[in-house]
Amino acid sequence: MDAFGPGDMPDWISSLLNFAASVTGVSVFASVLNSGGLGETTGMQNPSLKLLLMLGLGYVLNVARKVVLWAYRRFSFQYYITAQFQEGDPTYEWLVLLLTNEKVWKKSKDFRVTSKTSQMKWSIGLSTTTSAVKEDDDENAEYVPTYSAPQIWRWNGYWIEVTRNVMPRTPMDGYYGGSPNPHGTGSSLYLTIYTFDMQVLSKLVETARKKYFEVSRPYIIIHTIDTLQPNYGPVLSWNNVKRKNRRPLESIILTEGVIDSIIQDAREFIDMEEWYMDAGIPHRRGYLLHGPPGTGKSSTIFAIAGELGMEIYSLSLAANFVDDSVLARAATSIPKNSIFLIEDIDCAFPSREDESPTDPNIMSPYGMYTRPRIPGTRSAVTLSGLLNVLDGVGSEEGKLFFATTNYIDHLDAALLRPGRIDMKVEYHLSNKDQAAALFRRFYPAKHIKLTDTYPSPRIGTVPLIDHPIPAPAPRDAEVPDLDEKRATVAERIGRMADSFAEKIPEGQFSTAELQGYLLGYKKEPVHAVESIAPWIEREQAQREEKRRREESKRAKAKEKSKEMLAQAGLAMYSAAASSGMVMPPMPPAVVAETAGDVDAVAGLGGKHWPSPALEKEGEITLEE
Numbered sequence: 001m002d003a004f005g006p007g008d009m010p011d012w013i014s015s016l017l018n019f020a021a022s023v024t025g026v027s028v029f030a031s032v033l034n035s036g037g038l039g040e041t042t043g044m045q046n047p048s049l050k051l052l053l054m055l056g057l058g059y060v061l062n063v064a065r066k067v068v069l070w071a072y073r074r075f076s077f078q079y080y081i082t083a084q085f086q087e088g089d090p091t092y093e094w095l096v097l098l099l100t101n102e103k104v105w106k107k108s109k110d111f112r113v114t115s116k117t118s119q120m121k122w123s124i125g126l127s128t129t130t131s132a133v134k135e136d137d138d139e140n141a142e143y144v145p146t147y148s149a150p151q152i153w154r155w156n157g158y159w160i161e162v163t164r165n166v167m168p169r170t171p172m173d174g175y176y177g178g179s180p181n182p183h184g185t186g187s188s189l190y191l192t193i194y195t196f197d198m199q200v201l202s203k204l205v206e207t208a209r210k211k212y213f214e215v216s217r218p219y220i221i222i223h224t225i226d227t228l229q230p231n232y233g234p235v236l237s238w239n240n241v242k243r244k245n246r247r248p249l250e251s252i253i254l255t256e257g258v259i260d261s262i263i264q265d266a267r268e269f270i271d272m273e274e275w276y277m278d279a280g281i282p283h284r285r286g287y288l289l290h291g292p293p294g295t296g297k298s299s300t301i302f303a304i305a306g307e308l309g310m311e312i313y314s315l316s317l318a319a320n321f322v323d324d325s326v327l328a329r330a331a332t333s334i335p336k337n338s339i340f341l342i343e344d345i346d347c348a349f350p351s352r353e354d355e356s357p358t359d360p361n362i363m364s365p366y367g368m369y370t371r372p373r374i375p376g377t378r379s380a381v382t383l384s385g386l387l388n389v390l391d392g393v394g395s396e397e398g399k400l401f402f403a404t405t406n407y408i409d410h411l412d413a414a415l416l417r418p419g420r421i422d423m424k425v426e427y428h429l430s431n432k433d434q435a436a437a438l439f440r441r442f443y444p445a446k447h448i449k450l451t452d453t454y455p456s457p458r459i460g461t462v463p464l465i466d467h468p469i470p471a472p473a474p475r476d477a478e479v480p481d482l483d484e485k486r487a488t489v490a491e492r493i494g495r496m497a498d499s500f501a502e503k504i505p506e507g508q509f510s511t512a513e514l515q516g517y518l519l520g521y522k523k524e525p526v527h528a529v530e531s532i533a534p535w536i537e538r539e540q541a542q543r544e545e546k547r548r549r550e551e552s553k554r555a556k557a558k559e560k561s562k563e564m565l566a567q568a569g570l571a572m573y574s575a576a577a578s579s580g581m582v583m584p585p586m587p588p589a590v591v592a593e594t595a596g597d598v599d600a601v602a603g604l605g606g607k608h609w610p611s612p613a614l615e616k617e618g619e620i621t622l623e624e
């Protein structure tokens, strides 16, 4: 938000003054001419005297106009304050929500209509404005006022005028320096508050902020950078805002105490701001969550954000528009008490896959298949650029920095040192306890009927569960009350969960994979238990098959590169042989390739290469 000066008189007032001045001037001039000149009444017939008098009148009028303007400026200096709210800045979101709540746009006639998404739009219900549209009809579409016409509203006894300006979005139009918008993108809201009290603006912003956090409490707000809207200013605009339902901490299945320790650490950090300042230590804290894909790293961060009531500013270093400068600008524009998230931070650095031929079925260090790295997605961010951001001013002010990676080994030690990364948390593939917990979470007693726990109707056989399931109550028997019935379901689900977990080999499957499997049996816990063993067998067989294919491809690629290297070396040494040049010892790959190769040796003058004598000398002179 930018507050701007009071000297900027609205155009209509200055036009009015100019008009008044010119009308008065013209009418005086006309009356002088019409009356046949001042001489008639005053006895002054001298034309030059007349001219002098007219000039004097003009001067007086001009001075009068300036006095009015000056008085207006003095008066308006105290009577109104104006402020600009820039899209992409958090205050913009706060204000738009307040305006929506206050129904400021009720009389708006211009709307942008889009289908409902998780994108934050602060839409309004059309049904409140148009009687022809029923309430239910608002459910599938969002009606966002375009705010093009100025609106006046009364807040806490003050008159406030609101206008919105859409800024140019092309690089040429929005280039910083030429643009009225310092962020160079999106739109701005302008407020004019008619008051003498300068505090009103801060009170309004604080009210808007509180309302925003109250409304967004059930959600996690995630800010990203929309590349379709170019950012050209020194401050980067986080112009894409999404919201997700808040995720309870209990829904994250990790080794006991892991998530609590992160929360406790973060809370302590937030509460100790003063201590950090007194000790002269930058008030920031870095966390690295590392481990195989699908083990809950991102989910943990979302749950923590919800628990701490912080918003997430997420940046992918793999995005092609992100370089050191973008990263630095993005970090600077993150507000206090937020989470700065960089997912897959390893992509800023060389990886082993990048050095070997890319294969879509690349095997990860965890013995499972991971997402292939798409060629050309290596980030333009350098290690020093990243370290600068972590150390720099932009990373201070109560920000929590979270990074995730599947490859901690790819990270430079400089990045991992305390002060940059203060806490490392390792994630693992699922163990039996996690598998059982996941199963229980999938089939909560309140959503499962007793009949869902009966032998599977799909197969029609007695379920292959190790623990015997209590026989279902006879239909005519007295029906137990609801609570008791639920307890029975919970007990049955508990036993099935143990049975399910027993079949899961530890450290082979991610929680996301098991979740994917269970999604196939949403209402069929019995069937999920019955089918898990064959599923595991199938998965393991597929992995083994992929591993073999991968190995054979690698072996072939290695063979091929050895061959190419040897051929190139051979060609080089043959050329040298024919020109009688002195060469360094032949590389081992070429030696291995040419050993026993009669044709190749023949090409080098009938000698095996290198001859022991020359090898000793360290250099080779070719003989005829």
Ligand SMILES: Nc1ncnc2c1ncn2[C@@H]1O[C@H](COP(=O)(O)OP(=O)(O)OP(=O)(O)O)[C@@H](O)[C@H]1O
Residues within 6 Å of the ligand: 251, 252, 253, 254, 291, 292, 293, 294, 295, 296, 297, 298, 299, 300, 404, 405, 406, 427, 511, 512, 513, 515
């Ligand atoms: N430990 C877990 N507890 C609960 N749900 C989990 C867990 N691990 C994974 N999931 C589920 O699996 C899906 C993917 O999880 P998430 O994105 O958090 O994994 P990740 O470790 O961040 O993966 P990646 O490294 O690929 O980004 C989510 O739907 C999440 O609900």
